[in-house]
Amino acid sequence: MIATESLSKRFPRVTALDRLSLDIGPGVTGLVGANGAGKSTMIKILLGLSPATEGRAEVLGLDVATSGPAIRERVGYMPEHDCLPPDVSATEFVVHMARMAGLPPTAARERTADTLRHVGLYEERYRPMGGYSTGMKQRVKLAQALVHDPQLVLLDEPTNGLDPVGRDDMLGLIRRVWTDFGISVLVTSHLLGELERTCDHVVVIDGGRLLRSSSTSDFTRTTTTVAVEVTDSDTHPDGTAALRAALTAAGVTLHARVEEGLPGSGHILLVEATGDETYDIVRDTVADLGLGLVRMEQRRHHIAEVFRPDATAGQPVAGPLEVQPR
Numbered sequence: 001m002i003a004t005e006s007l008s009k010r011f012p013r014v015t016a017l018d019r020l021s022l023d024i025g026p027g028v029t030g031l032v033g034a035n036g037a038g039k040s041t042m043i044k045i046l047l048g049l050s051p052a053t054e055g056r057a058e059v060l061g062l063d064v065a066t067s068g069p070a071i072r073e074r075v076g077y078m079p080e081h082d083c084l085p086p087d088v089s090a091t092e093f094v095v096h097m098a099r100m101a102g103l104p105p106t107a108a109r110e111r112t113a114d115t116l117r118h119v120g121l122y123e124e125r126y127r128p129m130g131g132y133s134t135g136m137k138q139r140v141k142l143a144q145a146l147v148h149d150p151q152l153v154l155l156d157e158p159t160n161g162l163d164p165v166g167r168d169d170m171l172g173l174i175r176r177v178w179t180d181f182g183i184s185v186l187v188t189s190h191l192l193g194e195l196e197r198t199c200d201h202v203v204v205i206d207g208g209r210l211l212r213s214s215s216t217s218d219f220t221r222t223t224t225t226v227a228v229e230v231t232d233s234d235t236h237p238d239g240t241a242a243l244r245a246a247l248t249a250a251g252v253t254l255h256a257r258v259e260e261g262l263p264g265s266g267h268i269l270l271v272e273a274t275g276d277e278t279y280d281i282v283r284d285t286v287a288d289l290g291l292g293l294v295r296m297e298q299r300r301h302h303i304a305e306v307f308r309p310d311a312t313a314g315q316p317v318a319g320p321l322e323v324q325p326r
């Protein structure tokens with residue numbers, strides 16, 4: 001879908017992209033980096049709107065340096081900033097964008113109705129956009145990127161300004177762009193965590209440089225840590241403490257840290273599993289103590305953990321825990 005080779009963009013006082021080489025396939029890909037990392041610059045180059053200083057890039061097999069218009073016919077773009085005219089309705093605006101993309105009038109109206117329904121705008125679609133909430137504006141921006149049925153959409157910070165529920169809704173919509181319509185997505189964000197649930201692949205850049213590019217499952221592969229949660233009992237009013245002591249006596253390695261469980265359900269012990277026998281020891285020990293086993297599950301890495309300075313052995317120490325705005 002997207003390939004770049006030693007792509008660089010230098011402004012007089014700053015290097016926005018520094019010899020970036022990437023190969024991005026179909027599906028949902030997250031491009032994550034702090035504000036100023038070079039995400040928007042990358043998108044503008046991929047659309048053929050801004051020339052690279054060095055290196056090359058291809059989108060859908062087309063060279064960005066020579067095929068900008070052909071790329072923009074096949075690719076949808078959702079810009080980061082508010083760019084909607086306040087006096088027109090979502091329907092008028094999206095029909096206009098569909099016409100600009102070359103759709104005939106009837107097809108433009110039909111596609112607009114379908115796309116606005118897909119992003120969850122109903123009666124409001126006839127009202128002037130000046131009165132829309134941020135969430136509604138983001139949905140219109142997504143709709144205009146999709147209306148001409150592109151093969152790929154580039155979404156620049158689509159969750160910006162949204163509350164947690166709005167973010168979840170938007171991320172769900174983005175996921176469905178790929179699963180329901182087969183349109184590949186490149187989505188930028190400065191929040192690593194939100195890409196974990198949405199993306200198949202994650203590319204992390206910092207200061208214009210590539211920190212890491214890998215599948216989300218590689219980032220979040222399972223660990224050897226098992227979370228164990230037990231109930232308390234009359235004999236053991238602190239079931240977690242009793243289990244901790246018994247497991248330690250049985251030679252099982254426990255992580256010092258505990259995780260807070262749900263109210264009334266005690267705490268969660270983090271056990272190092274050396275093999276299947278660890279599960280058997282935990283099960284038998286819980287039974288011997290007469291406690292109830294609430295859960296025993298293998299933990300997964302979160303993407304953000306991979307970037308913690310003391311990340312698990314073998315992982316690159318790639319930067320801050322959560323990429324925060326500068």
Ligand SMILES: Nc1ncnc2c1ncn2[C@@H]1O[C@H](COP(=O)(O)OP(=O)(O)OP(=O)(O)O)[C@@H](O)[C@H]1O
Pocket residue numbers: 011012014015016033034035036037038039040041042157
């Ligand atoms: N036209 C320009 N002239 C000079 N410097 C620029 C220009 N556009 C971007 N930059 C600089 O290039 C760097 C990368 O900017 P870019 O907008 O690509 O970052 P970003 O990761 O998209 O962050 P944000 O989400 O804040 O836009 C920044 O230091 C920015 O100030």
